[in-house]
């Protein structure tokens with residue numbers, strides 16, 4: 001199968017014990033059947049520990065989270081006991097894949113890195129080269145269907161628009177929203193959006209506190225200055241959302257909604273940085289990496305939250 005990855009993809013390496021927001025904390029990880037069958041057969045002391053930390057619910061096995069929602073094999077030094085005892089190739093599918101995502105098309109797999117991982121966030125947003133895609137493998141599947149072909153060509157136009165460095169990022173974002181023929185430009189009222197985001201499912205209390213501050217802030221939070229200050233970073237952020245989501249429109253036809261979601265995600269993240277600047281007098285790239293990570297965990301990794309936001313945009317366009 002043909003595989004497509006972004007230009008920065010091969011540079012990713014999990015930072016394991018140096019990670020401050022390990023994906024082994026707070027996530028209940030389902031175990032695929034192949035790995036579960038293997039884990040059931042592991043003997044010795046580690047085999048006993050392995051089995052006692054797996055629960056089976058409705059036919060699906062998952063690891064039982066321990067104290068403070070830590071994965072049962074996450075050691076104090078941040079390394080993985082399962083990895084050490086059984087080897088990398090015995091990690092279950094989810095642990096092997098994370099933080100990668102895959103979109104399947106008729107003739108290819110499009111793979112990317114998710115911003116929810118702090119190292120992926122740093123890597124994606126600090127990439128200086130323009131976004132491009134690298135293809136490998138043979139095309140053994142069917143040919144692309146008409147919807148896929150159409151949306152891929154539209155996505156190319158969107159990415160070309162956002163990476164056109166002859167224009168300022170704010171102008172590029174405005175052009176982006178004018179590309180579909182029925183896309184309402186969302187009202188950029190931060191109090192409204194903070195309230196809408198506060199209605200969504202909450203995974204991290206820190207995100208709720210940020211939203212409350214945005215809602216209560218008196219005065220201006222000039223997000224345009226932030227876009228300009230971190231122009232390349234916001235270009236990468238915008239392209240990340242386009243690459244990850246727009247292709248889904250080949251199935252659900254939510255082309256405008258995915259672009260509005262991209263636009264509002266960039267707006268929200270820029271507004272949070274403007275808030276940090278208003279509070280502390282300075283904002284750094286590290287703040288951007290961190291806010292993008294929290295945003296991604298809260299919104300992208302909750303199907304419910306993503307659907308609710310897309311519904312808001314669909315109603316707007318109706």
Ligand code: SF4
Nearest residue numbers: 014015019023117119
């Ligand atoms: S969040 Fe990313 S860097 Fe951290 S442990 Fe997971 S994969 Fe590694």
